[in-house]
Amino acid sequence: MKKGVMRPGHIQLRVLDMAKALEHYVELLGLIEVDRDDKGRVYLKGWTEVDKFSVVLREADEAGMDFMAFKVLDDATLGRLSEDLVAFGCMVESIPAGELKGCGRRIRFSAPTGHRFELFAEKEQTGKWGIAEINPEAWPRGLKGMKATRFDHALLYGGNLDETLRLFSEVLGFDLAEQVIDPEGKRVAQFLTVGMKAHDVAFILHAEQGKLHHASFFLETWDDVLRAADLISMTDTSIDIGPTRHGLTHGKTIYFFDPSGNRNEVFCGGDYHYPDHPPVTWTADQLGKAIFYHDRELNERFLTVLT
Amino acid sequence: MSQSFRITETRSGKSFACSDEQSVLAAMEQQHQRCVPVGCRGGGCGLCKVQVVSGEFDCGRMSSRHVNAIDREQGLVLACRLFPRSDLAIQPAPSGRS
Ligand code: FES
Ligand SMILES: [Fe+2]
Numbered sequence: 001m002k003k004g005v006m007r008p009g010h011i012q013l014r015v016l017d018m019a020k021a022l023e024h025y026v027e028l029l030g031l032i033e034v035d036r037d038d039k040g041r042v043y044l045k046g047w048t049e050v051d052k053f054s055v056v057l058r059e060a061d062e063a064g065m066d067f068m069a070f071k072v073l074d075d076a077t078l079g080r081l082s083e084d085l086v087a088f089g090c091m092v093e094s095i096p097a098g099e100l101k102g103c104g105r106r107i108r109f110s111a112p113t114g115h116r117f118e119l120f121a122e123k124e125q126t127g128k129w130g131i132a133e134i135n136p137e138a139w140p141r142g143l144k145g146m147k148a149t150r151f152d153h154a155l156l157y158g159g160n161l162d163e164t165l166r167l168f169s170e171v172l173g174f175d176l177a178e179q180v181i182d183p184e185g186k187r188v189a190q191f192l193t194v195g196m197k198a199h200d201v202a203f204i205l206h207a208e209q210g211k212l213h214h215a216s217f218f219l220e221t222w223d224d225v226l227r228a229a230d231l232i233s234m235t236d237t238s239i240d241i242g243p244t245r246h247g248l249t250h251g252k253t254i255y256f257f258d259p260s261g262n263r264n265e266v267f268c269g270g271d272y273h274y275p276d277h278p279p280v281t282w283t284a285d286q287l288g289k290a291i292f293y294h295d296r297e298l299n300e301r302f303l304t305v306l307t
Numbered sequence: 308m309s310q311s312f313r314i315t316e317t318r319s320g321k322s323f324a325c326s327d328e329q330s331v332l333a334a335m336e337q338q339h340q341r342c343v344p345v346g347c348r349g350g351g352c353g354l355c356k357v358q359v360v361s362g363e364f365d366c367g368r369m370s371s372r373h374v375n376a377i378d379r380e381q382g383l384v385l386a387c388r389l390f391p392r393s394d395l396a397i398q399p400a401p402s403g404r405s
Binding site: 016017062064238259262263307 | 347350351352
């Protein structure tokens with residue numbers, strides 16, 4: 001059931017060295033720098049994104065994710081969801097408008113996986129980067145590197161998957177699009193969507209709370225993914241695995257690391273989800289194929305390397 | 308001219324060359340050795356944590372979650388952020404990832 005949550009809005013990542021991070025996110029991924037604030041944070045977006053920003057980088061002495069945010073329909077929805085979160089048992093924190101430049105008031109809560117999430121209703125809309133609002137051209141000139149089109153989703157590791165699914169479905173209106181079930185019938189991975197995408201946020205069961213597995217960016221074609229792989233080699237960027245295909249979501253993908261060790265993905269394609277679709281299920285004995293459809297073998301690093 | 312040093316992983320007895328401009332982990336990978344686990348290569352995940360048993364070194368930025376000031380002092384550091392200034396003897400960190 002829809003609760004007025006529309007889509008991923010932004011993710012704030014911690015980086016150890018801002019100059020190196022920008023070299024990676026701007027020159028290599030091709031995100032656009034749109035603003036900076038007096039806390040030293042840098043605001044970025046993919047060129048197709050209409051809102052002002054979708055990625056915020058913060059220099060810190062530890063890598064990882066500060067929070068991920070979703071945009072909701074309007075301020076009344078934000079108010080209602082805030083009450084629903086409290087009723088669910090979440091501690092809800094209010095963050096005033098303008099704390100992130102160009103973003104309206106946000107409410108922040110923790111999921112039972114140990115991750116912080118935010119909801120907001122308003123953000124300055126600066127339009128797609130480099131093309132006109134009226135009679136827009138197909139794409140802008142002057143894009144860099146991989147030309148990432150948008151921040152798409154995050155995969156997060158932590159505990160309490162059942163309780164987290166209940167929070168995201170009952171309170172926030174997400175659907176369970178895909179899952180992995182172990183031999184005892186326990187869900188060890190859950191891919192959640194609030195629209196038609198195969199996932200807007202995904203969780204994998206893990207002993208340690210609140211970890212980031214990857215932040216993912218969307219590309220249009222398999223050729224773009226291959227070209228991203230070429231750029232990863234050209235720049236001697238730390239690669240994880242790919243280009244390959246996932247069994248889960250069937251996306252075509254490559255994984256690599258930012259200079260602070262945060263994993264990134266760029267991908268294209270993948271399944272779609274309508275609210276009447278039952279979840280797609282993979283069994284844990286086929287986990288290798290579920291994750292890497294071609295290798296059909298689990299890679300230890302993919303499972304254990306987190307920030 | 309960059310200088311080259313000898314890195315020895317004392318538990319496996321494996322050794323490899325590493326220049327002063329290269330991280331110990333990068334040199335190990337380049338020479339197809341497998342004595343330290345390779346993770347993010349960016350000082351963020353903690354997987355490559357080693358104990359420097361002897362030798363002089365410098366470090367790049369490392370996630371404080373994995374290397375605190377005491378660790379750093381005791382030579383418990385991340386191989387992907389470890390740059391030799393002399394020959395080094397290293398071994399896997401006692402706790403592995405922290
Ligand atoms: S490989 Fe991740 S910290 Fe060194
Ligand atoms: Fe992904």
